[in-house]
Amino acid sequence: MSSSLRIAKPDLDQLVSALTSRYRLFGPVDVDGSTVLREVKSADELALGAALDGSVKAAFFPQTETLLTYDGTVSEAPSGRDKPTAVIGARPCDARSLLLLDKVFGTGKYWDPLWQRRHDDSLVIGLGCSAPLETCFCNLMGSGPFDAEGSDIMLTDIGDAFVAESCTDKGERFLKTAYKSQVQRPSQADLDKAGEARSKALASLAPAANYSGVKTALAKLWDSALWDEIALGCLSCGACAYLCPTCHCFDVQDETAPGTQQGRRVRIWDTCQSALFTKEASGHNPRPSAKDRIRQRVMHKFSYFVDNYGEAACVGCGRCIRLCPVDFDVRVVLERVIAEGRRTKDKERGTKKDVRHAG
Amino acid sequence: MPDNPYVPIPVRVQNVRVESDDRTLRTYDLVFADDAEPFEYLPGQFCQLSILGKGEAAFGIASSPTEREFLRFTVNRVGTVTTALHYLKEGEELGLRGPLGNHYPVEKFKGQNVVLVGGGFAFTTLRSLAAYLLANRSDYGDITVIYGARRPGLLLYRDELTEWEKRGDVAVHLTIDEPAAGWDKAVGFVPTVTGKVRPSPKDAWAVVCGPPVMIKYTMPVLLDLGFAPDRIYTSLERRMKCGVGKCGRCNIGPKYVCTDGPVFSYAELASLPEGV
Amino acid sequence: MLLKDKKADLVIGYERGSSKRRARPVVIRADKDVDRLIFDDTCGPSLVPFARKALRATPLGTRVAVVAKGCDGRALVQQIAEGQFKRDQVVMIGVGCNGVTDHRRGASGEKREASCERCRYPNPPVYDVFVGEPVAAGTGDEFAGVAEFEKLASADRWAWFEHELGKCIRCYACRNACPMCYCEECVVDQTNPLWLGKSAERPDTTLFHLVRALHTAGRCVDCGACERACPLGVRLALLNKRLEREVRERFGYTAGLSMEATPALATYSEEDKQEFML
Numbered sequence: 001m002s003s004s005l006r007i008a009k010p011d012l013d014q015l016v017s018a019l020t021s022r023y024r025l026f027g028p029v030d031v032d033g034s035t036v037l038r039e040v041k042s043a044d045e046l047a048l049g050a051a052l053d054g055s056v057k058a059a060f061f062p063q064t065e066t067l068l069t070y071d072g073t074v075s076e077a078p079s080g081r082d083k084p085t086a087v088i089g090a091r092p093c094d095a096r097s098l099l100l101l102d103k104v105f106g107t108g109k110y111w112d113p114l115w116q117r118r119h120d121d122s123l124v125i126g127l128g129c130s131a132p133l134e135t136c137f138c139n140l141m142g143s144g145p146f147d148a149e150g151s152d153i154m155l156t157d158i159g160d161a162f163v164a165e166s167c168t169d170k171g172e173r174f175l176k177t178a179y180k181s182q183v184q185r186p187s188q189a190d191l192d193k194a195g196e197a198r199s200k201a202l203a204s205l206a207p208a209a210n211y212s213g214v215k216t217a218l219a220k221l222w223d224s225a226l227w228d229e230i231a232l233g234c235l236s237c238g239a240c241a242y243l244c245p246t247c248h249c250f251d252v253q254d255e256t257a258p259g260t261q262q263g264r265r266v267r268i269w270d271t272c273q274s275a276l277f278t279k280e281a282s283g284h285n286p287r288p289s290a291k292d293r294i295r296q297r298v299m300h301k302f303s304y305f306v307d308n309y310g311e312a313a314c315v316g317c318g319r320c321i322r323l324c325p326v327d328f329d330v331r332v333v334l335e336r337v338i339a340e341g342r343r344t345k346d347k348e349r350g351t352k353k354d355v356r357h358a359g
Numbered sequence: 360m361p362d363n364p365y366v367p368i369p370v371r372v373q374n375v376r377v378e379s380d381d382r383t384l385r386t387y388d389l390v391f392a393d394d395a396e397p398f399e400y401l402p403g404q405f406c407q408l409s410i411l412g413k414g415e416a417a418f419g420i421a422s423s424p425t426e427r428e429f430l431r432f433t434v435n436r437v438g439t440v441t442t443a444l445h446y447l448k449e450g451e452e453l454g455l456r457g458p459l460g461n462h463y464p465v466e467k468f469k470g471q472n473v474v475l476v477g478g479g480f481a482f483t484t485l486r487s488l489a490a491y492l493l494a495n496r497s498d499y500g501d502i503t504v505i506y507g508a509r510r511p512g513l514l515l516y517r518d519e520l521t522e523w524e525k526r527g528d529v530a531v532h533l534t535i536d537e538p539a540a541g542w543d544k545a546v547g548f549v550p551t552v553t554g555k556v557r558p559s560p561k562d563a564w565a566v567v568c569g570p571p572v573m574i575k576y577t578m579p580v581l582l583d584l585g586f587a588p589d590r591i592y593t594s595l596e597r598r599m600k601c602g603v604g605k606c607g608r609c610n611i612g613p614k615y616v617c618t619d620g621p622v623f624s625y626a627e628l629a630s631l632p633e634g635v
Numbered sequence: 636m637l638l639k640d641k642k643a644d645l646v647i648g649y650e651r652g653s654s655k656r657r658a659r660p661v662v663i664r665a666d667k668d669v670d671r672l673i674f675d676d677t678c679g680p681s682l683v684p685f686a687r688k689a690l691r692a693t694p695l696g697t698r699v700a701v702v703a704k705g706c707d708g709r710a711l712v713q714q715i716a717e718g719q720f721k722r723d724q725v726v727m728i729g730v731g732c733n734g735v736t737d738h739r740r741g742a743s744g745e746k747r748e749a750s751c752e753r754c755r756y757p758n759p760p761v762y763d764v765f766v767g768e769p770v771a772a773g774t775g776d777e778f779a780g781v782a783e784f785e786k787l788a789s790a791d792r793w794a795w796f797e798h799e800l801g802k803c804i805r806c807y808a809c810r811n812a813c814p815m816c817y818c819e820e821c822v823v824d825q826t827n828p829l830w831l832g833k834s835a836e837r838p839d840t841t842l843f844h845l846v847r848a849l850h851t852a853g854r855c856v857d858c859g860a861c862e863r864a865c866p867l868g869v870r871l872a873l874l875n876k877r878l879e880r881e882v883r884e885r886f887g888y889t890a891g892l893s894m895e896a897t898p899a900l901a902t903y904s905e906e907d908k909q910e911f912m913l
Contacts, residue, residue: 031867031868032868033739034802034866034867034868036867053866053867054804054867063805063834063835064834064835064836067365067366068365070411070412072411073369073411074366074367074454077363077365077366079363108604108618109603109618110364110603110605110618111364112364112603112605113362113363134653134654135653135654222632228692232662232685232688232689232692233659233660233661235684235808235811235812236811237807237808237810237811237812237864238804238805238806238808239806239808241806242804242805242806242866243804243806243866248605248607249607250605250606250607251600251606251833252414252415252600252601252606253414253829253832253833253834254411254412254413254414255832255834256411256412261411261412263411263412265365265411265414266834267365267600267601267606268833268834268835269804269835270606270607270608272607272608274807275824276824276826277598277608278597278598278608280596280597280598281416281437281438281439281440281441281827282437286597286633290688296610299612299632300607303613304610304612304613307613308613321653322653322739323739323866324866325680325812325860325863325864325865325866326659326660326680326812326864327652327653327657327659327680328659329652329653329659331653332653439826439827439828439829
């Protein structure tokens with residue numbers, strides 16, 4: 001049932017205008033050599049060739065977002081029912097991250113209407129990754145450069161054109177309505193080229209290291225000196241968290257216009273690497289040192305998230321390595337965790353002695 | 360479940376009183392504003408109190424669901440939000456999100472003995488629990504309250520404590536850290552007093568709330584008395600923002616204090632890396 | 636050798652990173668690991684924040700050796716002048732630097748950073764040992780770029796800032812990578828009172844960068860670590876360079892050249908120009 005189309009690159013604008021008529025469209029845009037996600041109106045704004053520096057999450061979970069406005073009392077609370085959002089050019093790692101964030105925002109005792117409505121109503125057009133970078137490791141996190149998970153439509157670059165394939169019913173419906181006439185089907189040669197791009201991309205990725213032992217190792221390493229070592233290589237800034245497609249922690253602040261009662265309550269991306277993240281009003285901080293905080297970051301992604309949602313909160317996009325000011329490499333951390341875990345004996349927990357010491 | 364868990368409902372201050380002799384603690388009885396729908400809750404749950412322009416902070420509910428006329432909170436003045444709360448006067452409105460989090464397992468306590476051990480201004484949800492147990496007195500066995508503060512003027516809900524002492528169906532043991540004029544009750548830290556009171560672990564549950572150091576030294580006392588780790592409960596505090604399990608800062612290991620807690624058994628905490 | 640002879644307890648340098656275009660800071664504790672150390676034009680990050688970290692994490696009396704190219708050497712000197720640590724707590728391993736490149740802008744050796752182009756101090760002013768040969772300092776006006784920028788109309792200059800700061804995501808990589816941003820508690824992190832908003836929107840980001848530029852005025856050594864650290868390429872150093880010129884013209888002070896001189900903005904003289912006062 002999935003249909004495939006050939007979209008010549010000069011005709012991309014047709015797709016973009018079909019998208020913008022129904023959606024707020026976000027896509028990769030070049031800004032002085034960085035590729036960032038921005039709202040776009042036409043195809044010539046798009047920079048589809050480069051790896052996206054900022055992640056796609058921003059289309060659904062903006063860095064600064066109003067939870068409510070007030071003027072003495074609550075005046076308005078956005079519901080997330082805006083014009084639907086579409087994203088074009090999401091790499092498979094990013095598209096997959098949206099499904100991981102669905103678990104955070106859309107499941108549990110409470111749901112987050114702002115994220116969930118936006119993502120539920122959205123259309124995600126993925127772009128297969130023909131040239132993975134040295135820092136890419138999606139293959140080690142259970143996915144691949146042409147994985148369709150999280151995309152409604154998947155584009156494959158075949159040089160002068162894209163092959164577009166629907167991956168969901170929603171994607172299928174969109175392609176059918178957007179291309180009522182003048183549908184160009186890909187030729188066998190086009191499909192061959194697409195297939196070639198896929199196998200070339202796969203082959204270019206580093207051979208699959210095995211991270212399956214990470215969680216078991218982490219369970220043994222809470223008190224390990226490894227964290228002190230790892231913390232030495234980190235500046236404790238927020239670059240990785242803000243560029244990460246699965247990091248979702250946020251702060252909430254009230255901003256009031258001076259001299260008035262008018263203002264807004266906003267949520268703003270936050271990072272667990274900041275000392276303030278857990279500092280309480282009393283001054284007490286349960287995670288006072290850089291070591292505590294880097295451990296939290298690794299544990300959250302590779303242990304706690306697995307406990308709570310069944311998967312690691314990492315899609316292997318590699319931004320945290322590629323854009324880290326000091327080349328902190330999470331792959332090296334995971335390898336060290338596994339090696340250290342092998343050297344460390346299982347700690348028995350829950351005995352009476354441990355119970356006492358835990359307090 | 361509210362459609363948007365980030366939007367506070369309007370509540371009004373019915374009554375304010377200064378709770379401690381150093382005036383850093385105030386107790387607020389709140390009522391739902393006219394257009395807000397009252398909610399159901401159980402002892403141990405908390406709410407986010409919200410002052411527009413200042414922000415939100417989490418507070419355990421100090422009233423019992425059996426007290427249907429008001430929601431009670433005791434606020435310690437430490438930061439921006441709590442300072443703004445201290446300026447609130449009777450009749451003024453504020454926002455509230457809740458009830459949030461889990462609660463003390465009052466169903467499990469039925470037909471059993473309950474020991475409440477509290478320290479300082481963390482007695483709020485224990486007051487909720489005690490009032491709940493006393494309102495449903497026939498459902499429970501022996502009830503013991505051990506509660507301490509640095510000095511008499513820092514004990515919360517003093518009038519009520521006096522009433523409980525008079526009731527005869529609840530054993531109340533109050534203590535202060537150092538001797539004070541006019542104080543004829545116990546003197547000493549809560550863990551020590553707990554050791555002296557020696558509550559029996561038989562068919563009993565213990566609930567401990569207080570500053571971290573008090574909890575740290577009370578737990579071994581209860582364990583030595585024979586309380587099993589899964590029969591000791593405590594309530595935790597962490598810096599929170601959303602209160603609904605999304606913003607990611609109040610975790611203890613894989614558990615979020617806001618949604619998985621704030622009430623945890625000691626057995627649960629012992630299995631968590633950052634526990635207590 | 637330093638480690639073997641117990642002249643230093645640990646060495647902070649660079650090792651090859653995730654690709655041949657990247658170097659990452661490394662802490663070396665044993666003589667056998669010294670071979671890991673490299674120095675070339677990929678060694679961009681300032682090691683000074685790492686030296687501070689190491690000094691704080693180790694017992695008093697620990698001697699930390701730091702690989703110091705010209706700018707990092709100056710930053711260490713400036714921190715000593717500001718009383719942050721004592722000269723004998725660090726062993727400076729001087730290296731001459733031909734400029735570093737930004738790994739994101741292409742292959743190693745392709746393009747030097749703006750700060751490196753105008754650098755006049757490729758060798759550290761102070762060192763304990765020097766590895767390799769000193770590099771000849773560049774000539775010409777180091778403030779030429781500033782002068783060029785000043786020729787623009789005021790509206791154009793502001794537009795440039797708005798464009799640059801519009802890229803900022805408030806991750807504070809610039810601040811944390813900066814050798815001179817060492818405040819225990821940064822004003823932008825304070826919440827009681829909240830001096831400036833925490834959003835990534837223009838007024839808040841602008842204020843953050845202005846505060847940072849003013850607080851590093853007369854202290855910044857123009858190492859460019861802030862620009863290289865920025866994941867989104869915000870060009871930050873030009874404003875610092877402008878303030879550097881201001882301090883030099885007014886007070887005759889250049890940061891990071893002397894451990895004894897009192898920092899310009901930590902002193903007051905009756906002769907200081909005061910024409911800005913009403």
